[in-house]
Amino acid sequence: MGRQWWWGRGKSAKVTSMSMVLVLVPLILGAEARKGRVLESFEYTAMSCRGHTASITDFGGSGDGKTSNTKAFQDAVNHLSQYASDGGAQLYVPAGQWLTGSFSLTSHFTLYLHKDAVLLASQDMNEWPVLKALPSYGRGRDAAGGRFASLIFGTNLTDVIVTGANGTIDGQGAFWWQSFHKGKLKYTRPYLIEFMYSDNIQISNVTLLNSPSWNVHPVYSSNILVQGITIIAPITSPNTDGINPDSCTNIRIEDSYIVSGDDCIAVKSGWDEYGISFGMPTKQLVIRRLTCISPYSAAIALGSEMSGGIQDVRAQDITAIHTESGVRIKTARGRGGFVKDIYVKGMTLHTMKWVFWMTGTYKAHADNHYDPNALPVIQGINYRDVVADNVSMAARLEGIEGDPFTQICISNVTIGMAPKAKKVPWTCTDVDGITSGVSPRPCELLPDQGPEKLKACDFPAEPLSIDQVLRRNLIGWKFEQWSNLMSTISIFSLSKVSNDGLIWKGNEVGVYSVSSCVKVCSLGSEDVHFWKNIMRRGLVPPRVESFMWQVVLQKLAVKTELVKRGVLGIEDVLCPL
Ligand SMILES: *[C@@H]1O[C@H](CO)[C@@H](O)[C@H](O)[C@H]1NC(C)=O
Ligand SMILES: *[C@@H]1O[C@H](CO)[C@@H](O)[C@H](O)[C@H]1NC(C)=O
Ligand SMILES: *[C@@H]1O[C@H](CO)[C@@H](O)[C@H](O)[C@H]1NC(C)=O
Ligand SMILES: *[C@@H]1O[C@H](CO)[C@@H](O)[C@H](O)[C@H]1NC(C)=O
Ligand SMILES: *[C@@H]1O[C@H](CO)[C@@H](O)[C@H](O)[C@H]1NC(C)=O
Secondary structure (H helix, E strand, O other): HHHHHHHHHOOOOOOOHHHHHHHHHHHHHHHHHHHHHOOOOOOOHHHHHEEEEEEHHHHOOOOOOOOOOOOHHHEEEHHHHHHHOOEEEEEEOOOEEEEOOEEEEOOOOOOOOOOOOOOEOOOOHOOOOEEOOOOOOOOOOOOOOOOOOOOOEEOEEEEEEEEEEEEEEOOOOOHHHHHHOOOOOOOOOOOOOOEOOOOEEEEOOOEEEEEOOOOOEEEEEEEEEEOEEEOOOOOOHHHHHOEEEOOOOEEEEEEEEEEOOOOOOEEEOHHHHHHHHHHOEEEEEEEEEEEEEEEOOOOOOOOOOOOOOOOEEEEEEEEEEEEEEEEEEEEEOOOOOEEEEEEEEEEEEEEEEEEEEOOOOOOOOOOOOOOOOOOOOOEEEEEEEEEEEEEEEEEEEOOOOEEOOEEEEEEEEEEEEEOOOOOOEEEOEEEEEEEEEEEOOOOOOEEEEOOOOOOOOOOOOOOOHHHHHHHOOOOOOOHHHHHHHHHHHOOOOOEEEOOOEEEEEOOOOOEEOOHHHHHOEEEEEEEEHHHHHHHHOOOOOOOOOOOOHHHHHHHHHHHHHHOOOOOOOHHHHOOOO
């Protein structure tokens, strides 16, 4: 019998169901629905998207802010990793202050923070393992040699989500910033979240405070969604970059708010000869609806470590307040690599030193072995629809002598200068390109083509694949697993499809919502609209004893219906059970 079969798989003393608690109330109400009454749909949270759920307290965790939870977190992840091929698992962190050192995640895994959960980073260096320097950097950035593992770390993983109802991860960075300033660090400071060699990563709806150094660092990874995150660090804190996609492909950063002591987003791909020989670019990056405050750095920086190359970046709807520059390209002789096909559309900027800044003489090198003949190719840099006020200088564009930055296109830009602005608003050397509808008047190296070229620097027509790929790749279940499930619970059959959802009929009936699970797992793409419409409601047996049981039904309903409608590949669309 299906139910037993299901329970047989989920039976583990350690695995409690937080989700179940949340959902019991609607379930009891569901008894009413036996008569066919349609309940108001209710929503459960992202948690329900995994087959197994446990709380950090099941592993001896203590949220008193004093007890170290490093072991509890690692035990929890190790235990839950057994479910990777069985619907995946979620680790729930309840309200409380959870002191912890670095710990590693596993595949098909969700770390979910309650809104009042705070992960507090330990200040005991013994709680931070030391990793080798990244191969594309050759050395640590703070010190030659190794680097501390990030607070939340993952390597060689697939399908991992770090999320929560805006729960907090507090790096307690002051201690690290001081050690850094005093030159006392033996190793490079840790980041808050780092994924290496991983695929299908989502980081959403969390707040990151006071990182020791960079906040979010996906490296050598692909299919990454960063959505709805808040990053806050003092504007004078050293190297507290917001989000640093580094040698990654297919990244989408959306709806995030960053206040920091360094670049809000810093796109990277390795350093000098190490980055050149590693040769892994960052490409197909989408940045949307970013708000940045960073008085000493850029809203979006490309480089300075760009030796593996940066290509196909699309940034849209960027707001920066009191930030040093809007978009900045940082490079130098010895970097090699390229920055190509960069498109920025729609920036609103208040109080800024340089709206556009390109630097071909960025000083820092990994060591003295770089090749001075390794010249970067900077080409195809497009900016349009920019409004800025209180600006000291419109642009400072400095290419490399003998290696000009080419195909620069700037259009439809209105820059209001500050009362104390520099007399010459544009300075340009070793650059080449065009402008249209830009004020104040650009430098001669970027001649104005007249108003008919206003749309000259537009995005390419074809979208980047990231908006589709993520959804397709968040695969948990293979087709066989679905069919197995279906045959097991075949006593339920689809009886009716209404406009606002699926109606299910089994022995008994009830109503539930599947939209939130779907929302989270299909990552807010356009198709969600479609999904929502067909999946908002269904009928299930009222005396369902486990929440997971319902999830099975829900997914099944969705799948069955989509198969019926001839939608292909839907096993790929649904999040893992
Ligand atoms: C992770 O993947 C990389 C690249 O494929 C590989 O070189 C490395 O050995 C893997 N590490 C582990 C721990 O599996
Ligand atoms: C999340 O929390 C941060 C810090 O408290 C706050 O600034 C931000 O507005 C919150 N975001 C949401 C979406 O509630
Ligand atoms: C983040 O939170 C917002 C607002 O609560 C919600 O609409 C959205 O679905 C959440 N996104 C993810 C990816 O969890
Ligand atoms: C110019 O930019 C403004 C906003 O920055 C935008 O509203 C307007 O539509 C743009 N004009 C054209 C021709 O694209
Ligand atoms: C303009 O920028 C200066 C710094 O350059 C700042 O002190 C001042 O407050 C800004 N004015 C406004 C109106 O934002």
